[in-house]
Amino acid sequence: MPFDSIPALLDANASDHTALDAPGRRPMSYLELRNQALNTLRALNRFGVGRNDRVGMVLPNGPEAASAFVSVACAATCAPLNAAYRQEELEFYLEDLNAKALIVPVGEDSAATAAAQKLGIPLVEMVTEPDKPAGWFALQGDPGGEPARAGLAHSDDVALVLHTSGTTARPKIVPLTHGNVCASAANIAHTLRLTPQDRCLNVMPLFHIHGLIGAVLSSLSAGAQVICTPGFHAMRFFGWMEELQPSWYSAVPTMHQAILSRAPRNEDIIADSRLRLVRSSSAALPPQVLAELERTFRCPVVESYGMTEAAHQMAANPLPPQPRKPGTVGPAAGPEIAVMDDAGNLLPQGATGEVVIRGRNVTPGYDKNPEANAKSFTDGWFRTGDQGFLDEDGYLTISGRLKEIINRGGEKVSPREIDEVLLDHPGVAQAVTFGMPHDKLGEEIAAAVILREGTELTERELRDFAAAKLADFKVPRKILFLTEIPKGPTGKVQRIGLAAKLGLG
Ligand code: AMP
Numbered sequence: 001m002p003f004d005s006i007p008a009l010l011d012a013n014a015s016d017h018t019a020l021d022a023p024g025r026r027p028m029s030y031l032e033l034r035n036q037a038l039n040t041l042r043a044l045n046r047f048g049v050g051r052n053d054r055v056g057m058v059l060p061n062g063p064e065a066a067s068a069f070v071s072v073a074c075a076a077t078c079a080p081l082n083a084a085y086r087q088e089e090l091e092f093y094l095e096d097l098n099a100k101a102l103i104v105p106v107g108e109d110s111a112a113t114a115a116a117q118k119l120g121i122p123l124v125e126m127v128t129e130p131d132k133p134a135g136w137f138a139l140q141g142d143p144g145g146e147p148a149r150a151g152l153a154h155s156d157d158v159a160l161v162l163h164t165s166g167t168t169a170r171p172k173i174v175p176l177t178h179g180n181v182c183a184s185a186a187n188i189a190h191t192l193r194l195t196p197q198d199r200c201l202n203v204m205p206l207f208h209i210h211g212l213i214g215a216v217l218s219s220l221s222a223g224a225q226v227i228c229t230p231g232f233h234a235m236r237f238f239g240w241m242e243e244l245q246p247s248w249y250s251a252v253p254t255m256h257q258a259i260l261s262r263a264p265r266n267e268d269i270i271a272d273s274r275l276r277l278v279r280s281s282s283a284a285l286p287p288q289v290l291a292e293l294e295r296t297f298r299c300p301v302v303e304s305y306g307m308t309e310a311a312h313q314m315a316a317n318p319l320p321p322q323p324r325k326p327g328t329v330g331p332a333a334g335p336e337i338a339v340m341d342d343a344g345n346l347l348p349q350g351a352t353g354e355v356v357i358r359g360r361n362v363t364p365g366y367d368k369n370p371e372a373n374a375k376s377f378t379d380g381w382f383r384t385g386d387q388g389f390l391d392e393d394g395y396l397t398i399s400g401r402l403k404e405i406i407n408r409g410g411e412k413v414s415p416r417e418i419d420e421v422l423l424d425h426p427g428v429a430q431a432v433t434f435g436m437p438h439d440k441l442g443e444e445i446a447a448a449v450i451l452r453e454g455t456e457l458t459e460r461e462l463r464d465f466a467a468a469k470l471a472d473f474k475v476p477r478k479i480l481f482l483t484e485i486p487k488g489p490t491g492k493v494q495r496i497g498l499a500a501k502l503g504l505g
Helices: 006-011 030-046 063-075 087-097 111-119 178-191 209-221 234-244 253-262 264-271 287-297 370-376 415-423 459-467
Strands: 018-021 054-057 077-080 101-105 123-127 138-140 158-164 172-177 199-202 225-228 248-251 277-280 301-307 312-316 336-340 353-358 381-390 396-401 406-408 411-413 428-438 442-451 478-481
Touching: 006 030, 006 063, 006 178, 006 209, 018 030, 018 063, 030 063, 030 138, 054 063, 054 087, 063 077, 063 158, 063 209, 063 225, 087 111, 087 158, 101 111, 111 123, 158 178, 172 178, 178 209, 178 301, 178 312, 199 209, 199 234, 209 225, 209 248, 209 301, 209 312, 234 253, 234 264, 248 253, 253 264, 253 277, 253 287, 277 287, 287 301, 336 381, 370 381, 406 428, 406 442, 411 415, 415 428, 415 442, 415 459, 459 478
Parallel strands: 018 225, 054 077, 054 101, 077 158, 101 123, 199 225, 199 248, 248 277, 277 301, 442 478
Antiparallel strands: 123 138, 158 172, 301 312, 336 353, 353 381, 381 396, 406 411, 428 442
């Protein structure tokens, strides 16, 4: 592994080479990015924030979110949050994080600022300027006391914390050290054979591990460039391709499908494109979509298997001349991968069981959650909650899921969190949220609800109730009102398979 901390990674790259770029902006060089990180360090230390203090960030997607991720991580622990969250959700996350400060765009009055004010968390305002290089920002805040640990981050400091949807009602905190994220970035750079000549078009949100490590840090660890867009827009994608000439992009399968649907009217741009590869991760890529992408872009499409707890990449299909096997997620690509039974025995090749991993990219463990850690680590192996098997060449097939999360086009939703919100409605006696099949998203959120006697409630009213407390992507698209919820063989409600039992596919 070439680097064990983000400051070391930034230091290693050629000063005059471009690090960050964005549509319609002037690029930022590695030297400028290093200066950005040092200015951020000085500002945060002045606000009383130092190493391993958690700094929440609720920012629009773009080059400043990318530079803020690496810059904040050089001085403290970066905790990027989804700007689509409602105030209640943000209050939960910020309180759970014990955030020392929250970075928001200057002058903003939002759910995030309201949540921080309610919790008494100091706001740090980010000032940006369109004429400055992509990723430039200044921070404004009130001076704080001397931070307990000032100065640049060390390799075993926590660089990044993200929440992960779990089987528990509320998401768990995943701390990732500088060593973890740098190992993962190097693994991805190695798999994709990234060089300083590469230009990644990032369309992924920069509050999720895929964009943060799969696109941004992997590129920076190879001295390459990242073009930061405001997020995925199928209508603007080909315009960006034409203007910015990326050599690769990474996305979730639903985005690839949306891109394909607009490809026929962008044939000229595709003919002139310099794409060297296309990467897919975070949800299963149907082999038909992979084949159509390869036909369209005339370059290899590599599917990778990632997870927050692994700082993203675990397995990946290799680039030619090694074979890609559609329908598999490829061989281990960084950590070791094995398959384990319920009792914790490692299984022979070909046998189906729980996918387990170990390696330098894997989190040291969930924060303040000994119960989850006891369940998730067996003999030093981390249990992914995914079910799969390895073929004779070591290629992994994900065949199912043992954990309860719903994978809505790559966005993970904890069904219990939705149950809790539905149960807050005075008319709801029982609620069970589950994933139902969806042709584009893979899975969509559905809920089965039993109403209290005498209650009259429409699906629309209950969805509106949920939408006031949950970000849009978590609101059940389908709510069934039942008098009984089907039980599994043990008499317990089983979310997995419930959609089929209820005739939802
Ligand atoms: P996240 O922590 O959001 O990255 O979600 C991790 C989960 O996404 C994994 O545990 C898998 O269930 C799922 N996942 C990621 N990549 C793939 C893939 N290529 N195929 C199938 N499932 C995937």
